[in-house]
Amino acid sequence: NTLCGSTNHFTSFAVLFSGIQGDCSNNNGEQYIFEEGWQDSLLILGCTLIIFTLALLVITATRTSLGARLFLGSEAVRLSGLRRVNVERLTASSGASSFSGSAV
Numbered sequence: 001n002t003l004c005g006s007t008n009h010f011t012s013f014a015v016l017f018s019g020i021q022g023d024c025s026n027n028n029g030e031q032y033i034f035e036e037g038w039q040d041s042l043l044i045l046g047c048t049l050i051i052f053t054l055a056l057l058v059i060t061a062t063r064t065s066l067g068a069r070l071f072l073g074s075e076a077v078r079l080s081g082l083r084r085v086n087v088e089r090l091t092a093s094s095g096a097s098s099f100s101g102s103a104v
Helices: 013-018 037-063 065-072 074-100
Strands: none
Touching: 037 065, 065 074
16 A cells, blocks of 8 residues: 655654555655755755764764763773773883893
């Protein structure tokens, strides 16, 4: 079963309630959200730019110290710094001990 019809808003649920059954071959461009394709293209471009901008903001916020404090909290940032210092100490001490041994 196929329902045809039009509505003056984004959702087309009204077509389900008041649509005409039959062949929808003569829609005359009613397959768009807006009246013309270029307007729908602008909608898609705008949504894409918003999503890209939000993703960029999240990535930037997680890579800076201020963003880390906002997302993780000050205690997690402090513990992360302590872990980093301990790892640096361990790698420095293991590198120094490997050179201090005598050659066999």
